[in-house]
Amino acid sequence: MFSNRFFRWKLGAALATIAVMGVYASHRGDGINPGLWRCVAQPHHWNEAHLWLPSARIVSVRESWYEIASGDPEVTIRVDGAAPGKPGDRISWTGTFRSDGPRLLTEQVRVLPPHTRLRWLVEAISVAVLLAVLANLGRHFLFRPKVLQVEGAPRG
Amino acid sequence: MADLLTHFVAARVPGSLVRDRRLQALLVIGTFLPDITGKGIYWVLDNPTGSQLVTHSLAGILLISYLASLFVEEPLRRSGFLMLAAGMAIHVLVDMTKDNLGAGAAMLFLPFSLRGQEFGLIDPENVVLLVPIDLAILAVLWFLERRFQRVQQ
Numbered sequence: 001m002f003s004n005r006f007f008r009w010k011l012g013a014a015l016a017t018i019a020v021m022g023v024y025a026s027h028r029g030d031g032i033n034p035g036l037w038r039c040v041a042q043p044h045h046w047n048e049a050h051l052w053l054p055s056a057r058i059v060s061v062r063e064s065w066y067e068i069a070s071g072d073p074e075v076t077i078r079v080d081g082a083a084p085g086k087p088g089d090r091i092s093w094t095g096t097f098r099s100d101g102p103r104l105l106t107e108q109v110r111v112l113p114p115h116t117r118l119r120w121l122v123e124a125i126s127v128a129v130l131l132a133v134l135a136n137l138g139r140h141f142l143f144r145p146k147v148l149q150v151e152g153a154p155r156g
Numbered sequence: 157m158a159d160l161l162t163h164f165v166a167a168r169v170p171g172s173l174v175r176d177r178r179l180q181a182l183l184v185i186g187t188f189l190p191d192i193t194g195k196g197i198y199w200v201l202d203n204p205t206g207s208q209l210v211t212h213s214l215a216g217i218l219l220i221s222y223l224a225s226l227f228v229e230e231p232l233r234r235s236g237f238l239m240l241a242a243g244m245a246i247h248v249l250v251d252m253t254k255d256n257l258g259a260g261a262a263m264l265f266l267p268f269s270l271r272g273q274e275f276g277l278i279d280p281e282n283v284v285l286l287v288p289i290d291l292a293i294l295a296v297l298w299f300l301e302r303r304f305q306r307v308q309q
Contacts, residue, residue: 002233007226014223018197021216024267025209026201032209032270033259052259055281092281094257108257116281125287126160130188133164137185140178141228 036071036097043099051104053093055112058085065103068093079104085111159283163187165290166250167243172297178232179239186221186243190251193220212251213266217244254280 001010036053039046056070066083068091069076080103084091095107167187174180190211197207210216221244225237251261253275260272278286 018219021210022197029209112281118284122159122284129160129164137181140181
């Protein structure tokens with residue numbers, strides 16, 4: 001399994017299996033947590049779809065409902081029930097999409113603390129860490145022509 | 157690609173027990189593979205949900221580790237595969253600590269089940285608070301490793 005015998009076949013089989021799994025997951029996963037803009041664009045198709053919005057902004061607040069903006073492209077939609085915060089607050093939300101309206105029915109909601117706006121910092125650190133780890137990997141595994149040249153050089 | 161520092165620390169701590177630096181490097185890069193390969197599949201299939209499903213599942217861990225291990229020299233391949241798979245498993249475990257409000261952080265049993273699993277311990281939008289903790293763990297690890305090296309000398 002780990003030898004060089006039938007190397008190309010093993011490589012091809014592994015790549016093909018990952019590709020098949022990717023296509024399968026892409027097909028089956030299409031209906032899992034669809035983008036809010038897709039739900040709004042095709043409300044009847046996505047009626048009763050379960051949604052998870054990791055981050056949404058409260059746009060306006062009324063007595064029995066409020067509006068949130070979320071996604072890329074950003075979409076504004078009405079949410080039934082009392083607002084968990086004031087306009088401008090960010091929330092994490094799960095619930096159901098309803099095509100009449102369209103509107104959202106809340107299952108769970110959580111107001112995000114202000115420091116979540118520092119997420120860009122985490123992403124910048126992540127990029128730096130990734131570059132450092134790739135450099136370390138290269139130090140151990142990169143193809144080194146000089147070494148090969150010396151090893152393969154004719155003796156004498 | 158959120159919070160790779162925490163993923164790095166989660167792999168680097170057990171990695172300190174691995175003597176061979178090359179295997180240690182494979183363990184650490186293994187913990188980034190679910191996100192890196194997920195991005196690759198995303199670009200090909202243009203489906204963010206589907207791509208993450210594959211790379212954050214048990215079958216995906218085994219297949220991607222095997223594929224990656226084929227690019228490692230033959231004598232190191234078997235242990236390299238184990239390190240890569242361990243790194244990927246650590247990544248998925250760290251992701252599963254997140255609280256996605258029940259949506260699930262990984263679908264471990266894909267393609268047999270599309271049910272998401274999560275432990276629900278950390279708010280994913282709160283990861284910025286983990287940065288100082290990660291740095292403290294790295295500092296302690298660096299100190300311990302230097303001290304251990306001196307004792308060996």
